[in-house]
Amino acid sequence: MTVIVLIFLYAPIMFLVIFSFNSSVTGANWMGFTLKWYGELFLRSPDIWEGFKNSLIVAVFSSLTATFIGTMAAIGIHWYKPSFRRYINFNIYAPLIIPDILMGVSMLMLFVSMRIRLSLFTIYLAHTTFSLSYVVLVVLARLENFDSSLLEAAMDLGASEFQTVRRVIIPMALPGIIASFLLSFTLSIDDFIITFFVAGPGSTTLPLRIFSMIRFGLSPVVNALSTILVGGAILLTLLGRKFLKYILAGEG
Numbered sequence: 001m002t003v004i005v006l007i008f009l010y011a012p013i014m015f016l017v018i019f020s021f022n023s024s025v026t027g028a029n030w031m032g033f034t035l036k037w038y039g040e041l042f043l044r045s046p047d048i049w050e051g052f053k054n055s056l057i058v059a060v061f062s063s064l065t066a067t068f069i070g071t072m073a074a075i076g077i078h079w080y081k082p083s084f085r086r087y088i089n090f091n092i093y094a095p096l097i098i099p100d101i102l103m104g105v106s107m108l109m110l111f112v113s114m115r116i117r118l119s120l121f122t123i124y125l126a127h128t129t130f131s132l133s134y135v136v137l138v139v140l141a142r143l144e145n146f147d148s149s150l151l152e153a154a155m156d157l158g159a160s161e162f163q164t165v166r167r168v169i170i171p172m173a174l175p176g177i178i179a180s181f182l183l184s185f186t187l188s189i190d191d192f193i194i195t196f197f198v199a200g201p202g203s204t205t206l207p208l209r210i211f212s213m214i215r216f217g218l219s220p221v222v223n224a225l226s227t228i229l230v231g232g233a234i235l236l237t238l239l240g241r242k243f244l245k246y247i248l249a250g251e252g
Contacts (some may be wrong), residue, residue: 014225021033022220044058049211054203057120059185061124063127066128069135071139072130074143075173078143095135100194118199122199135181139173146173178240190207196208
């Protein structure tokens with residue numbers, strides 16, 4: 001049963017990779033091996049790379065911002081344990097259960113009411129907002145297994161709250177912080193629905209560019225691009241796992 005599920009999940013990706021080397025324009029039938037579509041992608045598709053650049057800029061900066069704010073929020077929640085924590089938890093979980101289309105419409109209405117011009121900046125704000133909840137939850141999960149006696153020992157030895165956070169909590173929570181950044185980065189660079197509502201002229205991201213291309217038929221160039229993205233995602237995952245193992249080995 002497990003094998004069937006894995007085949008169901010990964011067979012479409014394998015077909016996509018295989019047909020990125022298909023010489024057929026329609027991609028419906030195998031017409032022979034070619035690298036033509038990769039040449040089209042790298043040499044004659046500036047719009048795609050412009051969208052990729054926009055996606056990368058938004059993903060990096062929104063993930064960094066969400067990781068910093070979310071980590072500080074998670075540390076504050078875990079350390080001070082406020083009496084109204086259940087209300088905080090509700091606000092953390094709300095963005096996770098609200099449909100993306102509602103969040104996109106609400107953010108569009110907010111930006112319009114505040115007379116903020118739709119651009120990469122509004123996409124950055126939107127992506128930072130929906131990534132915050134994921135960061136807080138991931139870092140909080142890491143801090144739940146944290147030995148509180150280490151905090152007491154640091155304070156007894158004269159460390160200030162800032163020193164305790166910088167030298168004790170953040171190093172111990174680093175695997176969770178890295179994982180939350182990678183998760184935020186993946187969610188941002190992959191997002192379509194929310195981005196569709198808050199993107200303005202000249203701020204087309206890669207998912208929006210791909211959508212505009214496939215509206216007029218599936219282009220083999222999209223298969224080539226998707227293959228590169230799959231390879232990049234696998235490479236990023238392997239590097240992330242190696243780095244986390246290195247961090248955890250250092251803790252041991």
